[in-house]
Structure formats: C-alpha cells, structure tokens
Amino acid sequence: MKVDITFQPEWETSLDPIQGSSVATWEQFKLAYESEQWTSSFSFNGLLSYKHLHHLELFPHQEKTAKRVMEEMDGKAILADEVGLGKTIEAGLILKEYMIRGLVKKALILVPASLTGQWAKEMYDKFFIPAVAQRKTYVWKEADIVVASIDTAKRPPHREIVLDQEYDMIIFDEAHKLKNPKTKNYEFARLLNKKFCLMLTATPVQNKPDELYHLINLLKPGLLGSQKEFSRLFKEEGEEAVKHIVQRVMVRNRREHTGIQWTKRKVHSIYIPFTTEERNFYQKIYQLKEAPASSLHGFTATTLLREVCSSKEAAYMTLKSLHDRSELTDDMLTSLIQHIQDISTNSKAEKALSIIQNTEDKVVIFTEYRATQLYLQWFFQQHGIISVPFRGGFKRSKKEWMQQLFKDRAKVLIATEAGGEGINLQFSSTIINYDLPWNPMRLEQRIGRLHRLGQKSDVQIYNFAVKETIEEHILSLLYDKIELFKNVIGSLDTILESTDTVEQYITETLHTSESQKEIEVKLNHLSAIIDQPMEKEGSN
Amino acid sequence: MENNSLLRYLYRYFTANHAAITYEDNRKLEVQLTEELDQELINRPFYWQYIKKTGGIPQPMTLHFIIDGKRKEQEKGELLHFGSPRLHQIFRSAQQRGRWTLLYENSRQTSTASPLFPWLMVNVKISYVSHQRKDHIISYGLQLIHGQLVENMMNRLNQKTMNTVIPNHSFPMASLIQANSGLRRVQHKIEQSLQEETHEWAAQAVKRMNGEIDILDRYYHSSSQSPEEYELEKKAIIHRYHPQIEVKIINSGLIYLTESAM
Numbered sequence: 017m018k019v020d021i022t023f024q025p026e027w028e029t030s031l032d033p034i035q036g037s038s039v040a041t042w043e044q045f046k047l048a049y050e051s052e053q054w055t056s057s058f059s060f061n062g063l064l065s066y067k068h069l070h071h072l073e074l075f076p077h078q079e080k081t082a083k084r085v086m087e088e089m090d091g092k093a094i095l096a097d098e099v100g101l102g103k104t105i106e107a108g109l110i111l112k113e114y115m116i117r118g119l120v121k122k123a124l125i126l127v128p129a130s131l132t133g134q135w136a137k138e139m140y141d142k143f144f145i146p147a148v149a150q151r152k153t154y155v156w157k158e159a160d161i162v163v164a165s166i167d168t169a170k171r172p173p174h175r176e177i178v179l180d181q182e183y184d185m186i187i188f189d190e191a192h193k194l195k196n197p198k199t200k201n202y203e204f205a206r207l208l209n210k211k212f213c214l215m216l217t218a219t220p221v222q223n224k225p226d227e228l229y230h231l232i233n234l235l236k237p238g239l240l241g242s243q244k245e246f247s248r249l250f251k252e253e254g255e256e257a258v259k260h261i262v263q264r265v266m267v268r269n270r271r272e273h274t275g276i277q278w279t280k281r282k283v284h285s286i287y288i289p290f291t292t293e294e295r296n297f298y299q300k301i302y303q304l305k306e307a308p309a310s311s312l313h314g315f316t317a318t319t320l321l322r323e324v325c326s327s328k329e330a331a332y333m334t335l336k337s338l339h340d341r342s343e344l345t346d347d348m349l350t351s352l353i354q355h356i357q358d359i360s361t362n363s364k365a366e367k368a369l370s371i372i373q374n375t376e377d378k379v380v381i382f383t384e385y386r387a388t389q390l391y392l393q394w395f396f397q398q399h400g401i402i403s404v405p406f407r408g409g410f411k412r413s414k415k416e417w418m419q420q421l422f423k424d425r426a427k428v429l430i431a432t433e434a435g436g437e438g439i440n441l442q443f444s445s446t447i448i449n450y451d452l453p454w455n456p457m458r459l460e461q462r463i464g465r466l467h468r469l470g471q472k473s474d475v476q477i478y479n480f481a482v483k484e485t486i487e488e489h490i491l492s493l494l495y496d497k498i499e500l501f502k503n504v505i506g507s508l509d510t511i512l513e514s515t516d517t518v519e520q521y522i523t524e525t526l527h528t529s530e531s532q533k534e535i536e537v538k539l540n541h542l543s544a545i546i547d548q549p550m551e552k553e554g555s556n
Numbered sequence: 557m558e559n560n561s562l563l564r565y566l567y568r569y570f571t572a573n574h575a576a577i578t579y580e581d582n583r584k585l586e587v588q589l590t591e592e593l594d595q596e597l598i599n600r601p602f603y604w605q606y607i608k609k610t611g612g613i614p615q616p617m618t619l620h621f622i623i624d625g626k627r628k629e630q631e632k633g634e635l636l637h638f639g640s641p642r643l644h645q646i647f648r649s650a651q652q653r654g655r656w657t658l659l660y661e662n663s664r665q666t667s668t669a670s671p672l673f674p675w676l677m678v679n680v681k682i683s684y685v686s687h688q689r690k691d692h693i694i695s696y697g698l699q700l701i702h703g704q705l706v707e708n709m710m711n712r713l714n715q716k717t718m719n720t721v722i723p724n725h726s727f728p729m730a731s732l733i734q735a736n737s738g739l740r741r742v743q744h745k746i747e748q749s750l751q752e753e754t755h756e757w758a759a760q761a762v763k764r765m766n767g768e769i770d771i772l773d774r775y776y777h778s779s780s781q782s783p784e785e786y787e788l789e790k791k792a793i794i795h796r797y798h799p800q801i802e803v804k805i806i807n808s809g810l811i812y813l814t815e816s817a818m
Contacts, residue, residue, distance in 0.1 A: 017755045017762075024804040027743060040657040042718040043572040045807060048654025049679050049695070049710055050565065051647040052806045054638075056681065056691035060757065068639030070625060090687045090764060090796065117689040144639050206785065211796045236768070237789055238775025245778065 057117050061087055065112040065143075072142055074109070075469065077274045078102055081267050082109040091119075091212035092235055094191065094266040100468055101269050103216045104135070107187055108143045110214060111161075115145065120184040120212060122160050126205075127189035129165035135189070136163045156181060170204035184211050191215035194234060195227035205234055225250050228262065235265060279445075280474040281467060285491055288363050289483045297355040298324045298485060301331070304348075312343070314527050318486070323385060325482045326451045327365070327392075328356045330385035364480055365395050368448055371478060372401060372428060378444035381430045382462050384451050389430050392450070402426045408433035431462075441465045445473040450480055452490050454522040459495070486526055493539040494522070559583070559623045562638065566621065569650055583624040584633065589616040596649055597642075657809030659718040663726050672722075672812035674700040674731045676738040677709050679806040680746065686761035686799040693806070696745070698738045699817060700731035705745060706818045718811065728812045735810060746803055758799035765797035 040048070057064050063082060066074075078101075085093040085106075091114065095103045114120035125147065127135050132149040139147035139161065148155055150164035156177045166188075169178045186208055188194065194202050194215075213235055229246050232239055240246040240261060250258050271278070290298060301324055305317035312320075316338070323330040335352055338344040372379050381403075383389055389405055396403045404418050404426045422429040423443055447466055453459055467475045481491035525538040563585060570577060570587045579586035589597065594616035595604055607614050620633035627635060636643055663670050676698040684690045697709030706712070722728060733741075769790060776786045 017759050019750075019755050019758045020800040021747060021750055022800060022802050023743060024802065026805045027739065027803075038653070038656075039720055040654040040807070040809070041572060041720060042657070042659055042716075043568065044650070044654040045657045045659075045809060046654070046710075046714075047565070047569055047572060047650040048652075048807045051650040052679075052681060053693060054565075055644070055647055056693060057689055058691060060684075060688040060690045065639075070637045070639065086688075118683070119685070119687070119689055144641055146641075207788070209788065209792055211792050236771070237781060237785070238771045238779070242775065242779040 063109070063113055064116050065109060068112065068116065069109075069143065072105075073470070074105070075102065075274065075276060077269045077276075078106050078109060081106045081269065082113060084267060085110055085214070086113060089265060091185070092210070092265065093213075094215045094217065094231065094235060096217050096266055096268040098268075098270055099218050100464060101271065101274060102469060103218070104138060104189075105142070106267075107189075107214050107216055108139055108145065111139075111185060111187065112143045112145055114185060114212060122181065122183050123162070123185040123187065124169075124178070124181070124183045124208070125161070125163040125187040125189070126166045126169060127163060129167060131189065132163045132165060139163070153177070166201050166204065170200055175204070179207055181209075183209055185213065186210050187214045187216070189216045191231060192217040192227065195230050197230050197233075202230070202234070210235070225258070228258075232262070232265060239265065276469070279467070279471050281463070281477055282474055283477045283479065285479050285481070285495070286367060287481055287483045287488065287491070288367050290363055290485075291359070291361055293355070293358040293360065294324075294328075294363060294482075297328065297331075297352075297359060298482075300352060300355055312338075315523070316343075318523065318527050321486055322451065325364075325485050325487045326383060326385050327362055327388040328359050329387040329391045332356055333385075333387045362391070362395070364450060364482065365392060367480065368392070368450060369396070369399060369401075371446070371448060372396070373399075375446055375476075377446045377473075377476075378422065378426075379428050379446045379448060380441055380444050380466060381428060381448045381450050383430065383432060384453060386432055388450065389432050392430050396428060401428060403428035403430050405429075406431040406433075440468065440470075442468050442470040442472075445471060446476045446478075448478045448480065452479060452481065452487065452495065454490060456495070489526065489535055489539065490522070493536055494543055559625075559637075562636070562643070563623045566623075566636070566646070569646060573653065578618065583622060585621045585623070587619045587621075589619060591616050593649075597645060651806070655807045657720075657807070657811070659720060659809060660722050660726065660728065660812045661814050662717045662719060662723050663814050667725070669725050669727060670814065672726050672728045672814060673816045674729060675709075675811045675813055676700055676733075676735055676742070676808070677713075677811050678739065678742045678808045679710065680742070681804050681806050682746070682750070683802040683804075684757055684799075685802060686758065687764070687796050688757070688761075690757070694746075696742050697811075697818070698733070698741060700733045700735070700738055701729060702817070703733060703741070704817050705741065712818060713811070713813075716813075722812075726812075739808075743803075750801060755799070761797045761799045765793060768793045768797070 061083075063079065065082075066079075077097075081095065081097075085091065085095075091110070095106055097103050097106070111120065111123060115123075125135055125139075136147040136149040139145040145161055146159075147161040147163050148159040150156065150159075150162050150168065153173065155162055156174065164174075168174055188205065194205055196202060215231065215235060217231070225246070229240055229243060240258075241249070246258075298321065301317065301320050304312050305314065305321070316334075320331055320334055323334055332353075335344060335349060339346075339349045368381060381392065383392065386407075389407075393403050393405060402425060404421045406415070406418050406422075406429055410418065418429070419441070422441070429441070429444070444466055447463060449459065449462065453462075463475065463477060479491055479495060481487035521542060522539070525535055525542075529535040529538060560582075563580075563582070566585055566587075567577060567580065570585075570593075573593055574590050575593055576588040577585065578588050591614050594600075594614075597619075598617055604614075606612070621636040622631070622633040623636055625635055625637055627633065634640075634642060660672055663672070676696075678696045678698070680694050680696065682692045682694065684692070694707055695710040697706045697712070698704070731738075772786065772789055772793065775781060
C-alpha cells in the first residue's frame with residue numbers, strides 16, 4: 017500500500033550553515049539524540065503514559081479501559097463506569113496517552129460549570145496535563161487544553177470561536193445530559209469537530225433506549241441506524257442485540273467485576289438514651305405538635321423534634337426564628353428556653369466523645385445542623401480534641417484547606433453535608449452519623465467519602481439515634497432493615513435519581529401516620545422498594 | 557533502574573552545558589545553573605530584565621532534584637520523574653542544543669600525520685501516524701567522498717572521542733559530495749525503503765476508516781441528517797484514520813573520522 021510521506025521543513029534548512037548557529041559538542045549531540053529516544057513511542061499499542069505517571073495508582077480496570085478505548089474503539093467511546101470507579105482518571109489517562117503520542121494537541125473538556133476548576137486541577141495534578149479553566153475569551157485560542165462548561169461554550173461570543181477551533185479531542189462530562197436532540201446543548205455538541213471523543217456518564221443509559229440512541233448518535237452518527245431502525249431492532253431483536261452494538265462504543269465497569277478488594281463496612285447502630293432533662297424538652301415539643309390548638313405547623317414540629325435529637329442549640333435556632341416570625345408566643349418561648357437551660361449534657365455528644373477517645377483513627381462526624389456543628393466543635397475543644405468544620409458552601413480552596421488540615425493536624429472533621437463531589441477522606445475510616453438524614457442516598461454519599469478507592473481499612477460506621485424518638489424509627493425501621501449500608505451498593509446511580517421522592521415519603525409517613533404500627537408498615541414497604549432494584553441490577 | 561538512568565542523564569546534561577553539580581548521591585542532585593540555563597529553564601524574565609537594567613550581579617538559581625519520588629521530611633527539592641514537566645523541558649532544551657555538530661575524531665597515533673574522512677550523520681525519526689502512532693529512529697552515516705551509506709551510525713560512534721577542534725597531526729579530507737546533496741541522498745534512501753514496506757498498519761487504518769464512512773453513508777441516506785453535518789462527520793473520520801508517515805531530522809552533523817569506510 018502506498019502511504020503519503022511528509023518530510024518536515026528542516027530537511028530543507030538543517031544544513032544551512034547560518035541556521036546552525038551553535039555547534040554542539042559530541043556530548044550535547046548525544047544528549048539530543050537520547051532525549052528523542054526517551055520521548056518516542058516505539059509501538060502502536062500499550063500505554064506509554066504509564067511511565068509518566070509513577071505517582072498515580074491506577075487500577076487494573078482503569079488501565080484496561082484506556083487500552084480498550086484506544087486499541088479497539090479507536091478513541092471514540094462512552095465511559096459509563098459505576099460511580100466511584102474513576103471515570104475521570106480513565107479519561108485523563110486516555111487524553112494523556114494521545115498527547116504523549118502526539119495525536120492530540122488541542123482538546124476541549126466540557127463539564128458542569130461548577131467543576132471546571134476541579135477538572136483542570138485534577139488534569140494537572142494527576143496527569144501533568146496543562147489544562148486551563150476557561151474564564152477569559154482568549155483562552156479558547158491560546159490554550160491547548162481547555163476546560164469549560166457547555167453552557168458558556170454554546171453562547172456568543174464564545175460559540176463562533178469554539179466552533180472555529182480544530183479540536184483533536186472532545187470530552188463530555190455528565191454526557192447523559194445530552195439525551196435530548198432538541199436542546200441547544202445537543203445541537204451545539206453535534207456541531208463540534210469530534211475526531212477523538214469521550215463521553216462520561218454515570219447513569220446507566222442502557223436501560224433507556226431512546227436516550228442511549230441519541231447519545232450514541234452524537235458520538236457516531238448512524239451506528240444504531242436511523243431512529244426508526246433502532247426502535248424496530250430493539251423491539252424485534254431485543255435488548256441483547258442492541259447491547260451487542262452498544263458494547264462497541266461503551267465501557268461500563270461494575271464494582272463487583274473490578275476485582276478490587278473493597279474493605280468491609282462495619283455498621284454499628286447506637287441507640288442512646290436521653291437524660292431526664294433532654295427527655296422533658298423533647299416531650300414538650302412533642303406535645304406542642306399533638307396539641308390541637310398548636311400554632312406549630314406539623315412539618316415544623318417534626319423538624320424541631322429532629323433538632324432536639326441533635327442538640328439544644330439546633331432547636332433553639334429554629335425556636336428563635338419562629339418567635340421572630342411571630343409563630344411562637346413570648347410565653348411559649350420563655351417556657352421552652354427554661355427547658356433548654358435545664359439541659360446540662362448532650363447525650364449524643366458524650367457518646368461521640370467516647371468513640372473518638374477510644375480510637376486511633378481520625379473520625380468524620382456528619383450532622384444535619386450548623387448549630388450542632390458549632391456546638392460539637394466547642395465541646396470537643398473542651399476535651400482537648402482538635403476538629404475542623406466542613407460545609408458544602410465552602411469555596412473550593414477552603415474545602416481543600418480544611419481537608420488538608422484534617423489530614424495533617426486534626427483528629428475530627430465535622431461536616432454538615434457530604435457536599436456531593438469535592439471531598440475525599442479515604443485516609444480516615446471511622447464515620448459517625450451524628451444524626452441521620454431521611455434520605456438513604458445521602459447517607460450513602462456520606463459513607464462514600466470514606467469508603468472509596470484508596471481506603472485501606474474496614475470502615476466503622478456509627479449510626480446514632482436517640483431512644484424512643486423519631487430517630488429510633490428511622491434507624492430501626494429503615495436503615496437497620498435494608499442491607500444498603502453493609503455493602504457498597506451497585507445500583508446507586510439508579511436510585512439516586514429518585515432520592516427526593518424517598519425523603520418526601522419518609523417525612524409524610526412520620527408526620528401523618530396515626531400509629532406506631534402504621535409507621536412500621538410504611539417504612540417496611542419503603543425498604544422493600546429500595547432493595548428491589550438492587551436485586552434486579554445484580555442479576556444481569 | 558530507570559531512576560538511575562534518569563539521574564545519569566541529568567548529570568550529563570548539566571555538565572555538558574557547564575552547570576556546576578554541587579551535590580549528588582544516588583537519589584539527589586543539586587545544580588548551580590549558569591546564566592544561560594537559568595534563562596532557559598526558569599521562567600523569570602523580569603528578574604533578568606532587572607539585572608540588565610541595573611547592571612546588578614546575576615545570581616542564577618540552584619536547582620535541587622530528588623529522583624526516587626520520596627521527599628524526606630524537611631528535605632527541599634523538586635521531585636523529578638519521567639512525567640514531570642521539568643524533565644520534558646530539559647529534554648526540549650537538550651534537543652535544541654544538540655541539533656547540529658561539527659566533530660573531529662581524536663586519532664590515537666600522534667607521530668605521523670593521518671587523514672580524517674568526512675561523514676554526514678543524520679539522525680531521523682520516522683512516525684507512522686493514523687488513529688495510532690509509532691515511531692522509528694534511524695541513524696544514518698554517509699561518507700562524503702565515496703558515498704557509502706550506513707545505518708546505526710550513533711552506535712558505531714558511541715565509544716569514540718571526538719572534539720570540535722582538529723586534533724594535532726590530523727588533517728581533514730575535503731568532501732566530494734556536498735553536505736546538502738548528501739542530505740538529498742539520505743532522504744531518497746528513506747523514501748525508497750519506506751516504499752518497500754508493506755504498511756499493513758495503513759491498510760488496517762483505511763479499512764476501519766471505510767467501515768466508519770459506510771455506516772455514516774447509510775445513515776445519511778436513511779435519515780434527515782443535513783449535508784453539513786454529514787461532511788463534518790466525514791471530515792472527522794478521515795482526519796482520525798488517514799494514514800501518513802512523517803519524517804523529521806532529530807539532529808545532524810559533519811563528522812571527520814579515521815575510518816574511510818564501515
């Protein structure tokens with residue numbers, strides 16, 4: 017076969033004596049030759065980047081994925097690993113490999129706006145890829161590797177510039193958002209020059225044929241035929257036939273198949289009795305809720321009960337704001353404050369303290385309330401324990417700073433939110449759920465901050481609930497029943513989408529149920545539903 | 557092992573470029589840069605402008621490298637490994653500084669005047685590029701009097717002592733072949749040998765390219781895809797797979813050797 021041969025321009029000029037300005041010594045000449053040897057790729061296959069990334073601990077499935085995407089899929093793929101298996105790492109690895117081989121010089125990484133900085137940082141820290149988060153217009157042209165949000169990129173004046181660039185690779189993060197061909201984002205994605213292209217998604221799109229069709233049609237138009245042909249194929253030949261084609265462009269690693277030995281989760285349900293004074297306060301609020309003439313809205317009362325279970329400080333903040341809004345009379349507030357003043361110990365805090373004092377490990381405490389967070393920080397300080405606070409609302413730099421402080425100096429980190437992305441705490445393996453969220457997925461997200469790739473110990477999980485309160489219902493009827501937290505759950509992605517519904521269901525159950533028995537039945541029902549899709553997922 | 561060869565490479569690079577090695581052991585290297593290297597490797601143009609304007613005494617930086625990837629407590633230094641941007645900057649610098657040479661072999665006999673024969677040395681990198689890439693490095697030597705062309709030239713010369721000045725008792729012979737036309741001969745030789753290869757890799761790439769274009773074509777005919785989008789996609793596919801070979805010169809030089817032929 018005849019192949020085009022291009023001789024680089026230096027063939028015309030290299031022996032021009034004027035151009036050869038300085039004469040190298042024999043040693044300099046050898047050094048130049050050797051450096052070229054160091055930086056060449058002597059085989060089509062294999063990962064050269066491996067040599068570049070000593071410091072990065074790659075997992076076998078990540079390496080395999082990168083090889084498969086490059087050698088079998090020719091650099092166009094959907095990366096659809098389950099949450100927590102490191103899709104970003106896979107994408108970075110592939111990008112790096114193409115860059116080392118000189119096949120990608122200019123790349124565009126499209127991610128949600130809030131993640132541009134994080135992506136750029138990760139690309140540099142982990143892969144030494146000089147990615148620039150797009151903040152100024154000139155970046156499109158000047159920088160080779162740009163991280164931007166699709167919402168910015170698709171709008172003028174950026175749009176014209178972006179469409180004018182010759183990208184060698186485009187990476188779409190959260191690609192499942194590109195499922196509707198009628199949206200502006202989809203339209204824009206379609207116009208981009210996609211020589212090499214990676215689409216990252218955590219949502220198992222394969223269960224939704226239409227969305228899958230549009231996603232693949234963006235990556236490789238026509239691979240699944242026209243939409244009509246695809247629907248017919250799906251209907252007549254079934255899921256298997258489709259799956260077969262899809263596998264040509266999609267990699268989906270599952271936790272159970274990665275061969276990674278996940279450390280265990282040891283779940284401890286801790287039922288804590290109130291002191292008499294705490295109990296009295298709780299009862300007082302409970303009566304308010306039940307009293308027919310009460311001005312307290314039912315949900316507000318439920319919130320208050322949850323807060324009392326957390327700390328008197330948390331409850332006080334709500335009472336005060338109710339009073340400020342005239343939803344609570346002066347008399348009521350005074351009498352409730354009297355109860356608060358009677359309380360001298362926080363039973364949960366004492367329990368947390370004893371766990372902290374009896375472990376060598378660093379401890380992460382999650383609470384739902386800011387006031388509790390502040391109180392705990394003070395309380396631990398009284399006992400000579402250094403803690404750092406963490407909130408979802410912290411700026412990225414502050415989050416990192418707090419994470420570092422925790423790692424280097426503090427014993428305890430007190431967080432109010434799992435914060436979705438943004439904090440990795442695998443160097444700690446003890447977690448206290450000081451109060452429980454009413455949403456199992458948020459609990460899973462919390463645990464996921466510690467129990468992730470890189471965690472070397474079994475993770476101790478302490479779930480706190482105060483005896484004979486609404487917390488006890490949640491813990492004993494919901495969390496203890498479902499196996500959710502014994503294992504890393506496989507179908508997290510699927511359930512995540514319906515989390516709001518779960519929370520609403522629990523709130524309504526607790527609020528409207530007439531009897532203990534009714535609560536029990538309803539929560540049992542819920543735990544059965546949550547368990548169900550997991551079995552289904554596990555069986556295919 | 558790799559750390560070792562990296563360390564040796566760095567040592568040689570800095571020594572060859574006149575920087576002083578102020579400390580070294582099997583995992584660390586401390587280098588006092590020269591002014592020239594400082595300007596090339598350390599990005600501080602304002603400092604140099606300032607020194608120039610004020611006539612101050614330049615103080616080039618000292619660099620500390622740690623090669624084994626483990627920084628001990630209190631230890632200062634840059635972790636250097638194969639992926640670090642600094643190393644690649646050094647590689648680029650080395651490539652720049654070693655592009656062209658003019659060398660004379662130190663002949664062992666010192667009593668009688670002996671001739672040195674002119675050779676053109678051209679080190680070449682051939683890259684096979686499609687959706688994948690593979691490099692091949694060849695080192696050519698062309699005798700500029702009778703035109704013998706050999707490969708593997710770098711290895712053949714590796715052990716020799718060569719200098720940029722003509723040694724005593726040696727006299728360089730004049731070339732019959734001009735260096736530039738010698739370069740054409742090498743280029744011709746490369747073209748010739750590339751044409752003799754079967755290029756299975758290119759055939760594979762074209763096959764895959766045609767497969768992709770087929771899918772696209774079928775879709776274009778059975779759907780409402782616009783001609784613009786079709787063209788865009790087709791261009792991207794061709795751009796991705798189109799096989800080609802790039803040939804670049806790594807470095808080259810005129811070398812006077814005691815051997816007349818190899």
